[in-house]
Amino acid sequence: MHYDVVFAGAGCAGLSLALRILQSPALASLNILLIDQQSKQENDHTWCFWETQPGFFESIVYHRWEKAKIYTHHHQLNLSFHPFAYKMIRSVDFYRFAHDRLQHAQSQHPHRKIGWLYEPVLNIEHQQTHAIVHTTSHHIQASYVFNSLPPAFPANSYKHFLWQHFRGWFVHMHKPTFDPKSIILMDFRVPQQNATAFMYVLPTSSQDALLEYTVFSTHLLVAEAYNTCIYNYMQQHYPNITYDIIEEEQGKIPMTDFNFPSQHGPIIYLGTAGGQTKASTGYTFSFIQQHSDALIRAWEKTGKPQLSPTLHQRIYRWYDQLLLHVLQHQLYPGDQLFKILFEKNAPASVLRFLNNQSSWVEDLHIIASLPAKPFLKAFFAQL
Ligand SMILES: Cc1cc2nc3c(=O)[nH]c(=O)nc-3n(C[C@H](O)[C@H](O)[C@H](O)COP(=O)(O)OP(=O)(O)OC[C@H]3O[C@@H](n4cnc5c(N)ncnc54)[C@H](O)[C@@H]3O)c2cc1C
Structure with a gap:
């Protein structure tokens, strides 16, 4: 099997770039294969970011906020995001949007191959002029492979490494409780775990919010520890209000000075694997968008999707x-x-x-x- 472009990993970064390829007249003839081990039907991430203008994914923004609060034990800060809006996208909407666009492009241009393969990638072989992606049952040759598979961090390959680890509850309160225009960006009045920890509260209506207990530390906690902190926070700050937990989210994001590769010949790294996670905050979504735009601009200008850091x-x-x-x-x-x-x-x-x-x-x-x-x-x- 041969494709011009193969995506090893079709999550946030893979799909963000694939959609931009569809929009580029200069790249209109490229045959594309997206490989992921999962078909991505679930809401496995909630992505927040801020921007001043309507962005590439404006039509699927689930909620946006104008204001924020930060709490420490003795202070409260009230912030305005202006001229930014702080926005939330649910990954389930993002995956559906991307899949629909890719399917639509395929149906509009039947001569162009846009395919999906749901199999784990085992290995990516790097040749002089092309790469070969080995999955459990296929070997696919490509002029370019965009690799966003989760990176490994060999010991001694970095000076600093913290996990930003978190667990979140989407709660539905039984009476109006929240201001849907304002978030709590960081509430440090929570157990600090001998590190830095805060609660993040994102109301999407007066009765619905995502509360996320987030820790920056070298070690993860057991699942119960996050749940206890969220439960106690609810008891302390919203006493006597009953609620349901509608959905839960958990994750960990590397915060590190590991020297992420940008490219090995025809293999180009995207997303967290390509160093798009900001080491000091863990925010990644908006860097993935900036990186995708820059790759397309370079590709259109030079014929190669290659960038060097400014x-x-x-x-x-x-x-x-x-x-x-x-x-x-x-x-x-x-x-x-x-x-x-x-x-x-x-x-x-x-x-x-x-x-x-x-x-x-x-x-x-x-x-x-x-x-x-x-x-x-x-x-x-x-x-
Ligand atoms: C729960 C969660 C919430 C987050 N929230 C925010 C946020 O609010 N704002 C923000 O800026 N950042 C956030 N991040 C950080 C970052 O934006 C996300 O991790 C983002 O998904 C990174 O994009 P990516 O494409 O690098 O990785 P992913 O989106 O994880 O994509 C990688 C893909 O590779 C696939 N894959 C893995 N192994 C294989 C394999 N062997 N073979 C085939 N496919 C494979 C996976 O199924 C996945 O689809 C969050 C991270 C997590 C985990």
């Missing part, structure tokens, strides 16, 4: 390493750090900074607002 991108990576160092070595309490970041800077600047889209002036302002001692220590530890 200077500013390399500097953001370095900022991330410093923050990760401070968090991992507990040089400063995580709750205080995030409080200072949002208290001493305009929220829009912080949101641009966390999206790797800030100006140099904003960067300097943000750096100057942070406590010098822990960051200097982190700086010297990198040398």
Whole structure:
């Protein structure tokens, strides 16, 4: 079997790029195969991100918010997202949208091959001019393979590594409880697990919300520990209101300075596997979108989907390493750090900074607002 383009892994990153290929007149003749071990019918992720304009996936945005609160033990910050909107996409809608678009493209252009294969990828072989993807029962040759399979992190291949691990409950309250225009971005008034931990509350109506207990630490917790924290939070903050748990979500995201590959010959790495997870926050969705757009622009311009990081991108990576160092070595309490970041800077600047889209002036302002001692220590530890 031969295809121009094979996607090894058709999750967030694979599908984000595949949909953009469909939209590009210059790439209209490419035959595409998407391989995933699952057919993706379930809501296995809830993706949140922020942007100022309607984005590529605007039509499937499930909810958007204008405001946020951050709580520490002694402070409350009220933030406005303006000019950003904080948006939520449910993966079940995302997968359905992508599958419909791909199916529609195939039916409109019967000469173009757009195929799916639901099998685990066992290995991707790298040749001079092409790659071969081996699944349990197929060997597929491709000019380019976009690989978003979960990466391995061999010991000693990084300096810093934390898991951002979480469990969430989608709750339906039996009476109006929430403000659906405002989220709790971080509530640090929860057990800190000798690390940094917070509750994240995303109301989608006055009676419905996703509450996620999130920890940045080297070790995961047993499932019951997350559930106990969410249960206690509900008892403490919404006492005497009965509720149902409609759905649950859990996951872990690597926060690391591991040097993710961008490309090995015809194999191009996407998503978390391609280093699109921001090491200091775990946010990935919007970086996947920026990366997909940049790959298409490069492909249309040069004939190759190849990119090298810009200077500013390399500097953001370095900022991330410093923050990760401070968090991992507990040089400063995580709750205080995030409080200072949002208290001493305009929220829009912080949101641009966390999206790797800030100006140099904003960067300097943000750096100057942070406590010098822990960051200097982190700086010297990198040398
Ligand atoms: C529960 C959860 C919630 C998250 N929420 C947010 C959020 O709110 N905002 C944000 O910015 N980021 C979030 N993230 C981080 C990040 O956006 C997601 O992990 C995102 O899905 C990463 O995209 P990806 O394509 O790299 O990986 P995935 O979307 O996981 O795609 C990888 C694909 O590879 C497939 N696969 C794996 N192994 C094989 C194999 N051997 N053979 C074939 N297929 C295989 C999987 O089935 C999957 O479809 C979240 C992560 C998790 C886990």
